Amino acid sequence: MPDSMPAEPGPIDPQRYPLPAPSPAVTLYDDGGIAWNRVSPKLAHTRLIVALVVNLVLMVALAVVAVLWWRWAWIGVGLFALGAVFELWLIPRQVRAITWAELGDEVVIRQGRLLRSLVAIPYGRLQYVDLTSGPLLRHYGLATLTMNTASPMSSGEIPGMPLEQAEALRERLMRRAEAERAGL
Amino acid sequence: MTDDSRHDAPLAEVTGDAEWRRFHPLSPLVRGGLVLLAVVGYFLSQWVDRIANSLGGAASADEGGGPPLLAYAVIVPIVVLAIALFAWVSWRYSRFRIGEESLEMRKGVIVREHRKVRLDRIQSVDITRSILARVLGLAEVRVESAGGSDSHVSLAFVTHDEAQQIRRQLMLRAAAAGAAGPGAGGDIDGVGGPWPVGVGERGEGTERGEGTELRLDPSHVDPAREGTPLVRVPTWRIVASTLAGPGIVALVLIWPVLIVGVGLGLWIFVLPWLIPAVLGMAAPIGGRILKWSNFTLDRLPGAVRLRRGLTDTVASTVPLKRVQAISVQQPFAWRPFNWWRVKVNVAGAKISESEDQGVLLPVGTLEEALAVVATVDPNVDPHLLVRGLTQPRQADGFEGAPPRARWVDPVAFRRRGVAVTPSSLLIRGGFLGRRVSIVPHARIQSLTLDQGPIQRTLGLASVQPISTMGPVHPNIQHLSLERAQAVFNDERGRASQARVQS
Known part of the structure; x- marks a missing residue:
């Protein structure tokens, strides 16, 4: 009877709502006994290149402003320099934080350092899987794999996978998606 | 030619x-x-x-x-x-x-x-x-x-x-x-x-x-064939409920200005400001009333049919199988009248930002709202739903946010909560207004567990069961990290099991 439920907030009673098929539990921090895959460390190179080039361009522009017109612009140059140092520290960590695993029923992806997230996308919900690779990523032999479900809000992304690995994963995902879909 | x-x-x-x-x-x-x-x-x-x-x-x-x-x-x-x-x-x-x-x-x-x-x-x-x-x-x-x-x-x-x-x-x-x-x-x-x-x-x-x-x-x-009538909303209630929110705001904002203006004999200065303000408020109110008058909801086998409109009549059919999530909500101004609104996410429905999107019941009594929910998803426990909607602070049967969540969510954390039932997740929220979102396990697209920097220092995290596009955005905010992970993993299993069974 729902009326006899405890008034205090507490854990969900497993006896009332038993769960017959336990899949491995995933957690936000530790690995919890799952073999998490990392993305290629080369992803950090591409991201650093982009970030540093942007910073450099802005610094040069501000430096020109400082020399020619307005001395206080040097403050901006200094801030961008600090930003570049912070990026040098942050980006490799962010890239290392991206981990993913294929489980029995779904793909799980963890991302982020400051804003951490863990996404579980069931194979049966996959609509299509995209591989994209810009010129810089392609130079490093990397690609971004995007999984799309019926909701644009629930797409999952694994950036910086080695191309062959990404293609193989896409094949596997599409096969599993087909198989699970057929059962519906 | x-x-x-x-x-x-x-x-x-x-x-x-x-x-x-x-x-x-x-x-x-x-x-x-x-x-x-x-x-x-x-x-x-x-x-x-x-x-x-x-x-x-x-x-x-x-x-x-x-x-x-x-x-x-x-x-x-x-x-x-x-x-x-x-x-x-x-x-x-x-x-x-x-x-x-x-x-x-x-x-x-x-x-x-x-x-x-x-x-x-x-x-x-x-x-x-x-x-x-x-x-x-x-x-x-x-x-x-x-x-x-x-x-x-x-x-x-x-x-x-x-x-x-x-x-x-x-x-x-x-x-x-x-x-x-x-x-x-x-x-x-x-x-x-x-x-x-x-x-x-x-x-x-x-x-x-x-x-x-x-x-x-x-x-x-056959559209001419009548379904079973489920709800008929009287027009006076559409008018009253539409006026209840903005009407009160208008009274609070405009009345003093009017009184002061007239009292000081400043008609000339008040009117140019007042008239556009009144018109600007009246136009959307009038639009809503025209749109939702004569609202009826009929039960058809496997679907519900809405009909509405005073000047332009619109009839549309929502197949129940396509409903992905339900939300029962009450704006603050409706509290004294015990009026509720029911919205749904419908798979494949046209995506629009209009606030009328996915409305199954524009304004109804609690009983009518419950009847609509029971029609759309008969597995929802009405007692649990009513407790989630109406109980102040923590509701029986819901797991709430821990008190330390007040540092990220000072007001609304009291009402937040989640209940896991055999068929669906019930997520409650709101503070001035009230709301419960219902997501069947079988309809969850994917699951997300998020933790921002402040949540991290407090050891909190949020779980989002992601539905299809629509007006309902289920989000279980500010559980303790441990409980969030437990709910996340539990829900993975339930969703997977429900997908197999459906």
Whole structure:
């Protein structure tokens, strides 16, 4: 009877709502006994290149402003320099934080350092899987794999996978998606 | 126009014997009706002014300022003729046909447009009638389909009888096309077939025509046939509930200004500000009232049908299988009246930012809201739902946010909570307003666990069961990290199990 439920907030009673098929539990921090895959460390190179080039361009522009017109612009140059140092520290960590695993029923992806997230996308919900690779990523032999479900809000992304690995994963995902879909 | 029949010839061969049909000849008039009326009205008024002026003797002073009467006598007929010609040509070139597999529409003279919608992708067929269309006995058939923003077709206008017949035909054929094979309806998997009709007949419904028709429940298809009435919202309640929010704001904001203004004798200064303010508030209120008056919700087998509108009547059908998430909510201003609103996410529905999207019940009593929820998802425990909606602070049967969540969510954390039931997740929230979102385990697209920097220092995290696009955004915010992970993992299992069973 729902009326006899405890008034205090507490854990969900497993006896009332038993769960017959336990899949491995995933957690936000530790690995919890799952073999998490990392993305290629080369992803950090591409991201650093982009970030540093942007910073450099802005610094040069501000430096020109400082020399020619307005001395206080040097403050901006200094801030961008600090930003570049912070990026040098942050980006490799962010890239290392991206981990993913294929489980029995779904793909799980963890991302982020400051804003951490863990996404579980069931194979049966996959609509299509995209591989994209810009010129810089392609130079490093990397690609971004995007999984799309019926909701644009629930797409999952694994950036910086080695191309062959990404293609193989896409094949596997599409096969599993087909198989699970057929059962519906 | 011999050349356009030649133009159609190859397509007719490809798609079979279906014939191209024209819209009603008065269509351009209804579509451009207001513009035409305005133009004619403008010229007429100018003309009348002029005649009046010339009679009044002021003509000579005015004559130099504008074109003479004679010019109007020439210009007006030319403009009207040009508009009529344009309308006639556009009518000549617009046509549609319903084939065995698709609905096609062509229009345009210079820029030609050919739109083709596969019948097995059709999501809904609605009949809409503007007031002008109603006067002329016409109606518009709107066909929504899955896939792409330009995948809907509006057949405007045909006679009302024809509209009903087209709707019937489209729904029958959509059902037949959907039954043709399991792959045909697989556009959005796990969210139900292309249409609730014929779902039970799958596998044997490959042949079309009479046999297929007989196996379908006609009440799905025949819009004239009444379903079981579920809710009828009296118009006074629509008016009162619409006024309850903005009306109070208006009173609070405008009344003091008015009183002070009048008291100080500052009419001149107050009015220019007040009139636009009042109009700006009145227009959307009036719009909402016109839109939602005469609201009725009928139960059909496997679907519900909404009908609404004072001047423009709109009827639309929501297949229950396509409902992905339900939200029962109460804006603060409705609390004293115990009124509630029910919204749903419907798979494949047109995505729009309008606040009316997905509304199943614009305003109803708690009992009516519960009846709607029970119709859409009979597995929801009404007692649990009512507790979630009405209990202040923590509700029995819900797991709430821990007290330390006050540092990220100082006010609303008290009401937050989640209940896991065998069939769905119930997520409560709101502080001034109140709300419970219901997401069936079987309808969850994916699951997300998030933790921002402040949440991290407090050891909190949020779980989002992601539904399809729509007005309901379920989010279980600020559980302790440990509980969030437990709910996340538990829900993964439940969703997976529910997917297998569905």
